[in-house]
Amino acid sequence: MSRSPSRPTRLTALALALTMTMVAGCSPDGANSDDAVRIALIPATPPSLPLIAEKNGDFTAQDLKVKISSLPSTSITTFAPALGRQYDIAWGTPADVIAASAQGHDITVIAGAYVDSDDRSQAQIFASKSSKVTSLAGLTGKRIATPSLSGTLYLAVLTSLKKTGVDVKDVTLVEVPFPNMLDQLNAGRVDAIATIQPFIGGVKAAGHAALGxxxxxxxSPTVAGMWIADRQWADKNPKKVASFIAGLNAADTWVSSHDQEARSFLSAALKLPPQVMANVPLPDWDSSISSDALAPWIDAVAASGQVNGTLPKSADLVATSEKG
Incomplete structure (x- = not known):
């Protein structure tokens, strides 16, 4: 459980989870009939901490009932509109959270989820070993695979290219699901890919060139995942938010001293081969966040021109507990 000295240190909360059950216990109007906190997330390593908290009884210790739904990564954009209806708390990534706010959804970031850094990297751009490309500058004229043509990883790729001096108009970005990227790269159908853990290990093992x-x-470092809620729900349920945070922080503490047990559990939960999970850098889970952490992402969204509407101010996205 490392802590970067440059990271924001205020609002606490952290969460990531996965389970194969869909949300239950909802009345027809979306109200939660059994008072459980309904959590939505995607089945990946960064959003897996709530599953550990649930397994260890950390939520129960906080007198908090939870119902966790795991949905495909393509569902992230639907999480914000469903808050206050189908879900109470959801996994969010910066670009999607900013876009949802610009579209008029009144959401608030209640916690950070994890911090991406050089030491605990969760994403990487790779160039095909046959392309002989050794830097981002060499991607001009190439085909680059991203999981979607929107969202946080796509935004980060655009930002990387721009800062390296590569004109986005001079590359071809194509949509390829994470599990298919390595095959596409090996077959020469794309020249480069942008991928995440746990897929990075397999791409490295195949000998392709990591570009950053x-x-x-x-x-750098950056908050690349967070937990969001409908603002009215969060304001009305501060105890549930605090209990959610406390449960996840307890799980984070447990992982720091039970690395192998955590990996074994996540291997089964995420359906990953044990040999893959054994070598995946676990996320630097951290529930702290501040508006300063979101400001660079808002700037990146603005520069990309991806989002229509008025972009939020970073201070307006973070839960009011940061503001005193």
């Missing part, structure tokens, strides 16, 4: 972590082109 695109998230760090936005800020």
């Amino acid at each position: 972590d695109p998230f760090l082109s936005v800020a």
